[in-house]
Amino acid sequence: MILFPKKLSSFEVVKKSREDFKHIDIKDFDIDNVPVVYIQRDKKNLYVGKSTDVYGRFSAHLKDPKKTFTEIVIIKSTLFNESSIKHIETLLIDHLMADEKYHLLNIIKGQNIHSYNGNEEVNNIFIKIWERLIEEGIASEPLKDIHNKFIYKYSPFKSLSDNQIEVCQGTLHTMLTKSESQSLITGDPGTGKTIVLTNILYALVYDQKTGKQREGLNREEVALVIPQNHSLGSYKDLVRKVGLHGITVLSPSQFIKKAQGRENKFKYVFVDEAHRLKQYFSKQARDLKHLITPGGHTTELELIARYSYHLTIVYDQYQTIRPADIDTSHFKQLITDYTKYILHKQYRLKSGNHHLAWLRKYLQIANDVAVYEKDVLIDYDFKVMNSISELYDSITKLNQKYELCRVVAGYSWKWATQKDKDLYDITDPTTGEGYKWNSKTKGWLNQKNSVEEIGCIHTTQGADLNYIGVVFGEEIDCDYAGEEDGSYDLNKANIIVYPEKYKDRNGLPIKGTDVNNEELKTYIKHIYYVLLSRGINGCYVYATHPNMQKYLQEVVKLSQL
Template sequence: MNQPPLFTIKKFDFDSTLVNELNNLHYVKDLWPVVYILSDGNVMEAYVGETTDAYARMISHLRNNIKNKLVGVHLISSEKFNKSATLDIESNLIKYISGDGQYKLINGNVGLANHNYYQKKEVYWDIFKSIWDNLRSVGIAKHPIDYINNSDLFKYSPYKTLSFEQKSGLLVIMKNLLDNNYKSIIIEGGACTGKTILAIFLFKLLNTTNEDFNFEEFGNDEFEFMELVFELKKKYPNPKMALVVPMSSFRTTLKKVFKNIKGLNSNMVIGPAEIVKDTFDIVIVDESHRLRRRVNLGAYFRASDIVCEKLNLDKYTCNELDWIMKQSESAIYFYDENQSIKPSDVKKEDFDKLKRNSLTKIEYLKSQFRSKGGNDYVKYVDNLLKCNLNNSDVIFNSKEYELILFDSIEDIINEIKSRDIENGLSRLVAGYSWPWITNKKDSKQDYDIEIENVRLKWNSTNIDWVNSENSREEVGCIHTTQGYDLNYTGIIFGNEITFDKTTNQIKIIKENYFDVNGKQSIVDPEELKDFILNIYKTIMLRGIKGTYVYVCDKNLRDYFSQFIPKFKTEKETPILQEDEVIPYVNSIPIYDLKVAAGNFSELQTITDCQWIALPKAYKPSHDLFACKVIGKSMNKIIPNDSICMFRKYTGGSRDGKIVLVEHTNIQDPDFGSGYTVKEYRSKKNIINESWAHDTITLKPLSHDTKYYDIELVENELESLKVIGVFECVL
C-alpha cells in the first residue's frame, strides 16, 4: 500500500481564478492549516503566510494593493500539519527565503514564531527540509540550507525571533524615541549579545508598513507594542535613518545585507564621516565603541578635520561621537567598552559622560546568542585572560562547545581547514605580533608570519575578508573579524603576549606588537595591555561552535594548559573487527604501502588485509581504498600520519588532483620507496593531432619549505603509475 506524501505543494495563478481553484482542495474546504508563498518572478518579491482559512486569506490578499501585484501562489499542505507546525514552517520559510537572497520579502519582521511543540525537531524539521528542497526544484529557493546558515544575509537578516531580553530592549528604545525628553539611547552588551541583530531589526521595523506586521508573538505586550509601533509611524511616517558602522569591512558586509531587504537599501549604511552629508531623525550606531577620536588616525586625519570644519566643531577636542549627536534628532548606540581595541577609539570617559546626561537612557543586554558555549564560556574566557582562574578551577568542558589548546601550529591549521570543509566559515586569526610585509608594493616576500618553519600570510584584503576566496589560506586580524560570526576560530596568540610566573599575571611585550596605530601615543603599559586583551577576548568570542588556540610564548602556553583541554594528536585507526566487515558495503580495505614488496596490483590480491569503516557520505564501491600518509610533505591538505581514502584511477585527466603514484625511481623520505602522494601537474607536447607528456611534476603541498617538486621526464615517465585519486582524510 502506497503511503501518502508527507506534503504537497500546488502552484496557482494569483488572480481572480484562484477562488474557484481553491474550492477543489479539501485542505481549504475543511479549514486545515496551510502555508503559502505569494511571489512574482519578474520583480523577485514574495510574501510568506499561514492560515486555517486559505479561501478567506487569499481573497483578502487579492484586495491588498501591495500583495495583489504578486502573480503566483504556492500552497503547501499536509496531513501532519497543525497550527503550531504551520506557524513554525512559516517562520522558517521567512527566515530562509530572506537568507537565500533570491526574493525580497514584503513581510514585516515582527511576530516570527519560535516555540516548542510536539515532534518539532523529530518530525517537522525534516518536513521543512524536504519542503525547501522541493521549493528549490520549482525555482522559489536557490541555495541549500547549510549554505544559507553560513551566509551573512541569513545571519544579519531582520527576520529573527527576538529573545525576551531583546524584546525588552526594543520596547525601551521605542518608548524613548517617542519621548522628547531623551535624545540618546545606549544599549550596552558584550560580544555575542545580539546587538547588531537588534539594530537591523529596528531598522526594518521602522521601514515596514503596519499591515505587514504579526503582533501575536509579543504575547502580553502585544497591545503595548502595537500602540508603540503606530505612534512611531505617526511621529516618523518616512523616517530619515542611518546605520553608522565604524569598521569599513563590516560596513561593506551590512551594505550587502541591506541591499537585499525590501524597504532598505545599501545607502542607509554609512561610515561616521558620511554623517556630515545630512541630518537624520534617527541614527543607529553599531559597534559604537569603535567610533574614533583624533589620535593615531594616519591618513584619516585630513578627512576627520574636514568633517569637524563643516560641522563647526573644534577638531582638537571633538570626536565622531560628537558628530553623531550633532547630526541626529535621536541616536541609539550599541556599545561594549570591552571591545575597544586601540587608542583612536573614543574614550570610555566620553561614553560615561554621555551616560550621565539627563537626555540619555541606558538599557542592558546580557544573554549571549552566538557562542554555543553560552554565558559560561564568555565568563570563562574573561576570567582566563584576567588571570582570575586558579588551580582549583576545572579545565573547561562543554558538550556544546570546543575549546582546545594546540602545541603544534600545523595541527591547528589542519584542524581549522577540516572544520571549514565540514562546517564552512572556519578561519585562522592572530594577534598583531608580526609586521604586514606582503601588503607593500615592492615586497618580494610572500609570507608575513613564520612559526615552526610554517609560513603564513596576513589577510590580502581588508574588505569582507572572512568571505573572501583567499581567507582559507590566510590569517585574519581583529580588524577583519570584529563584528563577524565564524563557526570555528583558530587563534594564534603571538609573541607580544606572555605570562609572568612570579606575579601570575599576563604581560605585554610592546616591541613585539606591530600595530603602530594600536600602540603609538600609549604611555601606560596597562592601557596597552587592556587593548590587547580586549582584542584576544573579542576574537575568542567569534566562534559559534568552537575556538582553537595556539600560543607562541611557552609561559603563556603553560598557563593556558592548566585550563584549556589539549588537542590529542594520536588518532586510533578505526579498524573493523572481522565479524563487523561486509567488504565494499560498510567497509573498504586499508593497505600498508610501507611494507609493499612489489607493485600495487600484487598488494591488492592480499586476502588478509584489514578493513576500515566506509564514511557515510560515500556510496560503497570496489574502487575505494585507504592507506596511511606519513610525513609533512602534504600537510597543507593532509596532516602527518593521516589515514586517507583514495579512489582507484581508471582514466581521465589527473592534472591538478592529489594522487597516489607508484614509481620505481621515486625515493620519498616520508612515504617510502616507490610510492608518494602529491599534487599531479603535467605538461603536454602536441605534435600534429597527437600528444604525449613532456614532463610530469609531483608537487608537495607543505607548510615546510624543505620539500621540493619531483619532476619526471622522458624515460622516467614510462615507469609512473597513478594508483588512486585522493578523496578525503578519514
C-alpha cells in the same frame, strides 16, 4: 492504554494556479479550513503566508495589485496546528529573503517563536521542506550556505527572545513618544546587539501591525552609522535587500560631514559597534581632522549626538582595541544620561553560559562574574594546538565541511606582503611554514582565498564564524612557567605584553604616556577577547611563546575536569 502523539515527520505540497482561487464556489477540500503555509510566486517575486482559511485569505490577495502571483505552492500536513504554521512561515520568510533567488514581498516579519510542544519537530521537518523548495525552483541555496550569509544572520526578520523583544519595544516606544531620546544597548558578544538594532530600525520604518510604512516617516531622516569599514558594504547590502532603501548608511566621519551640510538634524540615528567610535589621537591626525574644534578636540559620539534627535547605539566596553577608540571611562561619562538596555544571554557560541566571563577571567580583563569552570566548554570544541601549521590545517579541513572557518592572529608580525606578494608574513616557529596576512580588509571573510590567509583583528571584529583559529603572537606572553615539580598554579600566572613586538602602528599609545604598558596591555587583551569570541562551534588556539602556550593548556585542562 496510553496513546502517544504522532510526531510531525511528513508534509504534502499542493500546487495551484491563480485561476484556482478566482472561483470561490469551487474549493479543494484538502486545503480548505485546515492549517497551511503557502508561497505565492510570479516571475520575480515571492510572498509567504499562513492560514486556516486559505480561500478566504486569497480573496484579499486577489484584490492586492502588488500580488501579481501566478502560482501558489501550499505546504500542509494533518499534524499542522497554529503554532507549527506560524513557525514555518517565520522560517520561510527568514530563509527565502536570504536566498535571494526571488524578491520577497513580505514586509511584516514572521511571528516570534516561543517554545512549544513540537518546536524541534518543525525545525527538523523544515530541512525537508527547504530541499523540496529547491526542487521546485523556489529556493536555490543549501541551508548551510544560507546560514553563513550576513543577510541571514542580521536580518530584521529574525525571531527574537523575550529579552530582545523588550529592548526593541522599549527603544522604539521612546523614539515614537518623545521629541528627543538617547538609548544605549549593551551586551556581550553574541547577545544579538546587531539583530536588535536592525529589528528596531525595521519596525521604525514599517508598522508591524498594518504592514505599511509608518505614516509621516521620511527615510532620508534615518541614518545607520557603521564604524567598522570592513562591514560597511555588507550593511548597505542588507538595508537595500530587506526593503529599507533610502536610509543613509555611512561611516562615522561620512555621517558627520553629511550632517554638517544639512539644515536640520537627522531624526533617527543608529550606531552599531559604538565601541569603535573615535576620539582624537595624534598618530592618526590625518584621518581624525573632523574631531578638531576651536577649543581642542571632541569625539565622534558627541558629534553624532549633536546631529541626532533620536540616537540609539550598541556598545561593548571590552571591545575597544586602539588608542583612537573612545576611552572607556570617557565613553561612560558621555552616556550618563542615556536610557540603558541590557541584553543578557549570548546565542553565538555553542557553549556554557559563562564562556565569555571565562574568557575575560583568563585573559585577565575582568573577574566580575562567578565562572563555573566545569561546564564552561560543554558542547564547545575548544582545543590548544601544537603549532600554527597544525591549527591552520585543522581550520582548513573544518572549512571544507562547514565553510566560514578562518585563522586569525595577534598583530605581531610585519605586513611584508603589502610590498612583495612573494614573501610570507608569519612563520611557524615549530615547522618553519610560512603564511600570509589578509590580502584585503573589506570583505575579507567572504573572499575566496581568505581561508588560505591569516586575518588580523580588523577583518573580523563584529563578525561571527563557524570555527576560528587564533594564533597568540609574539606580543603577548605569560610570566609564569609552573613549579619545579611540574605543578601549575593559575593564580600565579600574569599576562604581559611586549610593545616592541606589536606591529600595529596605530595601536600603540603615544610614547611616554603609557605607564608600565597598562594601556597597551588592555588593548591587546581586548583584541584576543574579540578574536576568541568569534567561533560559533569552536575555537582552536596556539601561542608562539612557550609560557603562554602552557598557560592556555592549563586553563583548558581545568575547564575540562
